[in-house]
Amino acid sequence: MGDFQYRLSRRATIGANYVFTHYSFTGILSSSFIHGASLTYAVRLSRTLEFSGYGGFMHAETKFIQSVPVDPNVSALLGLTSTTALAYHANWVPNFSGRLSKTFSRGVLYVAGGETVTPGNGLFLTSRTASVVGGYGYTAWLGQSVARKLPSAHSRNSQVPVAKNRASGLRICERCSISLAATRRGARFLFL
Numbered sequence: 001m002g003d004f005q006y007r008l009s010r011r012a013t014i015g016a017n018y019v020f021t022h023y024s025f026t027g028i029l030s031s032s033f034i035h036g037a038s039l040t041y042a043v044r045l046s047r048t049l050e051f052s053g054y055g056g057f058m059h060a061e062t063k064f065i066q067s068v069p070v071d072p073n074v075s076a077l078l079g080l081t082s083t084t085a086l087a088y089h090a091n092w093v094p095n096f097s098g099r100l101s102k103t104f105s106r107g108v109l110y111v112a113g114g115e116t117v118t119p120g121n122g123l124f125l126t127s128r129t130a131s132v133v134g135g136y137g138y139t140a141w142l143g144q145s146v147a148r149k150l151p152s153a154h155s156r157n158s159q160v161p162v163a164k165n166r167a168s169g170l171r172i173c174e175r176c177s178i179s180l181a182a183t184r185r186g187a188r189f190l191f192l
Helices: 072-078
Strands: 002-007 012-024 030-044 049-069 082-104 107-118 127-142 144-159 171-178 181-184 187-191
Touching: 012 049, 030 082, 049 107
Parallel strands: none
Antiparallel strands: 002 012, 012 030, 030 049, 049 082, 082 107, 107 127, 127 144, 144 171, 144 181, 181 187
């Protein structure tokens, strides 16, 4: 992983990044090599409003063992209907994210969203994940410094297409969550 950032002005920064990821899965013969590059941009729109984001592509190369049908003539001779074969597929996948945040005297309100590649969800291996996240981080003085955050998230996972006849964007898992966390000077005392 590497990145470069250049400050255009007191309010704006541009940059670029590169990331390499290798996923290797235990118990099965499967792995993914992912190269990604994107451009970044951050700007302070006003004294209390900021936007940051990045956009680019990832190139995912996946190999795995899959079950394939046997030719009918071979099936008649051997009695086999399927066998295994090593499959290799390469895909270009979008990689982007954006975050808008508003700063208040005691906290930060934010919303973010994006799409990227993840190791998978246990059912499918290398997957695409689209997510939308929002929350509020609040800091109050209650004898000691206490920080509270109320993030909420919505994400959708879909399989990175590994066969030519599969459509990209297949919805696999949709998940929503809301959590509450509070910290007290390095010691966590509440987590839901």
